[in-house]
Amino acid sequence: MIETAGGRQEPVISIRNLEMSYGSKPILQGIDLDVYQGQIIGYIGPNGAGKSTTVKIMLGLVEGYQGEVKIFGRDIADGDTDYKRRIGYVPEVAELYESLTAQEYLVFVGELYGLPQRKADHKARRLMAKFGLEEVYFDRISSYSKGMRQKVLLISSLLHNPDILFLDEPLSGLDANSVMIVKEILAALAAEGKTIFYSSHIMDVVEKISSRILLLNGGRIVADGSFEELREQSHERSLEQIFNDLTGFHEYKDVAASFVSIVQEV
Amino acid sequence: MGTVKWLQILDPLRGLFEKSGIDYDMMRRILEVKLLMDGRRVPTLIQKSSKTADPDNQSNQFIKSLWIYVVISVVLIPFIVMKTNYMFQMSLVFGILMFMITTSMISDFSSVMLDVRDRNILFSKPVQRRTISMAKLLHVLIYLLLLTGSLTVVPLAVGLFRHGVLFFLLFLVEIILMDFFIVVLTAVLYWLVLRFFDGEKLKDIINYVQIGLTIVMTVGYQFISRLFNLMDLTAAFTPKWWEIFIFPAWFASPFEWLLGQGKSPLIVIFSVLSVVGPLVAWWVYSLLMPSFERNLQKLASHHGRGKTRGFRLQEGLSMLFCRGQLERLFFRFSWDMMGRERDFKLKVYPQLGFSIVFPFIFMFNMLRSEGGFAAMRTGKGFLFLYFCALMIPSIIMMLKFSGNYKGAWIYQTAPLTDTASVYKGALKAMVARLFAPVFILQAVIFLIIFGARIIPELIVILLGVLLYVVVSFMALEKGLPFSRPFQSSQSGGGFVIFGLIVLLGVFAGAHFGFTFLPYGEYLYMLLLLVLNLIAWKLAFRELPAS
Numbered sequence: 001m002i003e004t005a006g007g008r009q010e011p012v013i014s015i016r017n018l019e020m021s022y023g024s025k026p027i028l029q030g031i032d033l034d035v036y037q038g039q040i041i042g043y044i045g046p047n048g049a050g051k052s053t054t055v056k057i058m059l060g061l062v063e064g065y066q067g068e069v070k071i072f073g074r075d076i077a078d079g080d081t082d083y084k085r086r087i088g089y090v091p092e093v094a095e096l097y098e099s100l101t102a103q104e105y106l107v108f109v110g111e112l113y114g115l116p117q118r119k120a121d122h123k124a125r126r127l128m129a130k131f132g133l134e135e136v137y138f139d140r141i142s143s144y145s146k147g148m149r150q151k152v153l154l155i156s157s158l159l160h161n162p163d164i165l166f167l168d169e170p171l172s173g174l175d176a177n178s179v180m181i182v183k184e185i186l187a188a189l190a191a192e193g194k195t196i197f198y199s200s201h202i203m204d205v206v207e208k209i210s211s212r213i214l215l216l217n218g219g220r221i222v223a224d225g226s227f228e229e230l231r232e233q234s235h236e237r238s239l240e241q242i243f244n245d246l247t248g249f250h251e252y253k254d255v256a257a258s259f260v261s262i263v264q265e266v
Numbered sequence: 267m268g269t270v271k272w273l274q275i276l277d278p279l280r281g282l283f284e285k286s287g288i289d290y291d292m293m294r295r296i297l298e299v300k301l302l303m304d305g306r307r308v309p310t311l312i313q314k315s316s317k318t319a320d321p322d323n324q325s326n327q328f329i330k331s332l333w334i335y336v337v338i339s340v341v342l343i344p345f346i347v348m349k350t351n352y353m354f355q356m357s358l359v360f361g362i363l364m365f366m367i368t369t370s371m372i373s374d375f376s377s378v379m380l381d382v383r384d385r386n387i388l389f390s391k392p393v394q395r396r397t398i399s400m401a402k403l404l405h406v407l408i409y410l411l412l413l414t415g416s417l418t419v420v421p422l423a424v425g426l427f428r429h430g431v432l433f434f435l436l437f438l439v440e441i442i443l444m445d446f447f448i449v450v451l452t453a454v455l456y457w458l459v460l461r462f463f464d465g466e467k468l469k470d471i472i473n474y475v476q477i478g479l480t481i482v483m484t485v486g487y488q489f490i491s492r493l494f495n496l497m498d499l500t501a502a503f504t505p506k507w508w509e510i511f512i513f514p515a516w517f518a519s520p521f522e523w524l525l526g527q528g529k530s531p532l533i534v535i536f537s538v539l540s541v542v543g544p545l546v547a548w549w550v551y552s553l554l555m556p557s558f559e560r561n562l563q564k565l566a567s568h569h570g571r572g573k574t575r576g577f578r579l580q581e582g583l584s585m586l587f588c589r590g591q592l593e594r595l596f597f598r599f600s601w602d603m604m605g606r607e608r609d610f611k612l613k614v615y616p617q618l619g620f621s622i623v624f625p626f627i628f629m630f631n632m633l634r635s636e637g638g639f640a641a642m643r644t645g646k647g648f649l650f651l652y653f654c655a656l657m658i659p660s661i662i663m664m665l666k667f668s669g670n671y672k673g674a675w676i677y678q679t680a681p682l683t684d685t686a687s688v689y690k691g692a693l694k695a696m697v698a699r700l701f702a703p704v705f706i707l708q709a710v711i712f713l714i715i716f717g718a719r720i721i722p723e724l725i726v727i728l729l730g731v732l733l734y735v736v737v738s739f740m741a742l743e744k745g746l747p748f749s750r751p752f753q754s755s756q757s758g759g760g761f762v763i764f765g766l767i768v769l770l771g772v773f774a775g776a777h778f779g780f781t782f783l784p785y786g787e788y789l790y791m792l793l794l795l796v797l798n799l800i801a802w803k804l805a806f807r808e809l810p811a812s
Contacts, residue, residue: 059390100303111292
C-alpha cells in the first residue's frame with residue numbers, strides 16, 4: 001500500500017525521540033520506533049512504563065509531548081484528524097456509554113468513523129452474531145458481562161475496517177474460546193496487511209501472536225525484536241523470564257513467600 | 267433505534283454551524299446520543315437485584331422536575347407587576363434569575379462540562395475537537411434553555427399582559443442574552459481554575475469555587491435589593507459607575523431606557539453592554555475552548571497521594587457517637603467518602619454554602635427593617651439558625667449516590683448482617699462531618715450576637731435538627747450509602763424535599779410558640795429529647811436486608 005518507488009516499505013508509524021512528562025514526572029524518555037505494515041507488535045512493559053501513554057499520544061488523546069509522531073507519513077500534530085479514520089482503538093479501561101444498547105453504541109461509533117447508519121448497523125449485527133451475542137444486540141451494555149463488553153469494544157474498533165489497530169489488553173475478560181477466535185482474527189488481519197499494535201500483560205499470548213516485541217521500561221525501549229531474537233540475546237527460555245530479566249526483577253519468589261505469610265496471620 | 271426527533275429544530279442553523287467549521291451531522295448525532303443517555307437510568311447492581319430495570323423508561327428525570335421551577339418562578343411575579351421603577355424591578359428579576367440559573371448550572375451541569383469519559387470514546391475518533399466541543403456546549407444549552415424556559419414562562423406571560431408586547435419581546439431577548447452570558451461565565455471560571463492548577467488539587471479548587479460562588483451570589487443578590495432600598499422607589503434612577511459590575515443591572519437597563527424615563531448615558535451604556543457583553547463573552551469562550559479541553563486532561567490524571575496522620579478525628583468521633591463495630595465502621599467509611607468523593611462534594615458542598623449564608627441574610631434583613639442591632643439582640647432572631655438545616659434533606663438524598671457506585675458490590679459479598687447500622691453510621695457521619703461544622707460556626711457567631719441567653723435555644727435547635735435528620739431519612743427513598751450512580755441531571759425526590767423544607771418551618775414555628783410559655787424552651791427541649799430517642803429507634807427498625 002504505502003510503498004516507495006524503490007519497493008522498500010515506508011513505515012506506517014514513525015516515532016522520533018518522543019518524550020512526555022506529567023508535571024515533573026517523566027513518562028516517556030526518548031522513544032524511537034518504526035512500525036511497518038503487516039506487523040503484529042506486542043508492546044509490553046511493567047505498570048507505569050508508559051505503554052498506554054504512547055498509544056494515547058498516537059491517537060491524539062494526550063497532548064503536550066515532545067518529539068515527532070508520524071502516522072501514514074503525516075505528522076499527527078498538524079491538526080488534521082483524518083488519519084484517525086484508518087485507526088481502530090480498544091482502550092485499556094472498558095469505557096463505553098453503558099446506558100446505550102449495543103446496537104446504539106456500535107452504530108454511533110460507526111457513524112463517528114463516517115459509516116452510513118444502515119451499513120454500520122448491518123455490519124455490527126453480523127459481527128455480534130459471530131461472537132454469539134446476537135440476542136443481546138438490543139440490550140443495554142450496562143447489563144453485559146466484562147467479556148461481552150470487551151467483544152463490543154473489539155467490534156467497535158473494527159467496524160470501519162481500519163489499517164492500524166491499537167489494542168490495549170484486548171483479551172481481558174474473554175473466555176478461552178473467545179481468546180482463540182480473537183487471536184485468529186488478529187493473525188488474519190495482519191496477513192491482510194493491517195498493522196496491529198498490541199499491549200498486554202499476558203506474556204504467553206504476546207509470545208505466540210506477536211511478530212515483533214517491544215519491551216518498554218522506565219519510558220525507554222529496552223528490547224526490540226522477534227521473540228526468537230530476544231531469546232537469543234538474553235539466553236532465557238520464555239518471554240516471561242526475558243521480561244523479568246530486562247526489567248531487573250528477580251525477587252518474585254521472596255515477595256510471594258512473604259506475602260503468603262502475611263495472609264496467614266490472623 | 268433511539269433517535270431524538272426534536273433535534274431537527276437545529277437543522278435550519280446547519281449553515282451557520284458549518285461556516286464555523288463544524289461537522290453538523292456528526293454534532294447532531296453526538297448530541298442525540300448524549301440526550302438519549304440522559305433519558306435513561308443506569309440500573310445498578312443494587313437495583314437489579316430488587317427489581318428488573320424497565321428497559322423502555324426513557325423519561326428524563328430532569329424534564330420531569332421542571333414544574334418545580336415553574337412554581338418557584340411565581341416569586342418573580344410581584345416584581346414584574348410593579349410599575350414603579352423598571353431599573354429596580356428588572357434588576358431584581360434578573361438578579362434572581364441569574365442566581366437560580368448559575369447555581370443550578372454549577373451544581374447540576376458541572377458534570378456535563380467537566381466530563382472526562384468522552385476522551386477515550388470521542389477523541390480517538392476522526393471527529394474535529396471543535397465539533398465535539400459544540401455538541402457538549404449545546405448539550406448544556408438545551409438543559410439551560412429548558413430550565414430558563416420553565417423559570418420564565420409565567421413571568422413572561424405576566425409581563426405581556428401587564429406591560430405589553432414591547433416589554434415581552436425585550437424580556438425574551440434579554441433572557442436569552444443572559445443565558446449565553448451565564449454559560450460563558452461558568453465556562454471561563456472553570457477555565458481559569460483549570461489553567462492554573464492540576465490534578466486532584468484542581469478538583470478540590472472547583473469545589474471551593476463552587477461553594478464560594480454560591481455564597482457570593484447569595485450575598486450579591488442581597489446587595490441588589492440593598493442598592494435600591496435606600497432610595498425612593500418612585501424617583502428616577504440615577505445609576506452610578508460602579509454598578510457596571512453588577513451584571514443584572516445590565517439586563518435591566520434596556521427596560522429603563524426604552525420603556526421608562528431613565529435616559530442617562532450610563533443607562534444607555536449598560537443597555538449596550540447587555541447585548542455586547544454576552545457576544546464578547548461568547549467570542550472569548552470560543553477562543554478559550556481548545557485550551558479548556560486541553561486542560562480538562564488534567565482532570566483525568568490522578569496523582570493524589572494520601573497523607574497518613576497519627577490521630578484521625580473520625581476514629582475518635584466514631585467511638586463517641588456510635589455503638590457497635592459495624593456502625594462505627596460505616597461512620598468512618600462514610601466520613602472518608604464524603605470528604606473524598608468528587609461527585610458527591612460537587613453536588614453537596616454548594617448546598618453547604620447556602621446553609622452558611624442563609625441565616626445571616628435573614629438576620630441582616632431584620633437588622634434593616636426593625637429597630638437596628640440593639641432591638642435584634644433582644645429579639646428572637648436566633649430562630650434564623652434553623653435555616654442552616656435547610657440542606658439536610660437533599661444531602662440525605664445524596665448519600666446514596668456515588669461516582670464509584672459500582673464498588674457497592676462489596677455490600678453484597680461482605681457478610682453484612684444488619685443494614686440498620688450501615689444507615690445509622692452513614693447518617694451520623696453526615697451530621698458530624700457536614701452539618702456540625704456549619705452549625706458550630708454559626709452557633710458561635712450567634713452567641714456573640716445574642717449573648718449567652720440563647721444557649722438553651724441553641725440546644726433546642728440542635729435537638730430539633732437531629733430529629734429533623736431522622737424524619738428526613740424516614741421520608742426519603744432509602745438506598746445503601748454510595749451505591750447508586752448520579753445522573754447528569756439529578757432532581758428526583760423534589761416533592762418530598764419540598765415537604766421536608768416546610769416541615770423545618772414547622773420545627774422553627776413550634777420553637778417560636780414555646781418561647782411564649784414560661785420555661786417553654788425547656789419544655790420543648792424535653793419533648794424533642796423524647797421524640798429523638800423514639801425516632802432514632804423507630805427509623806432503623808424495619809429495613810430491608812439489602
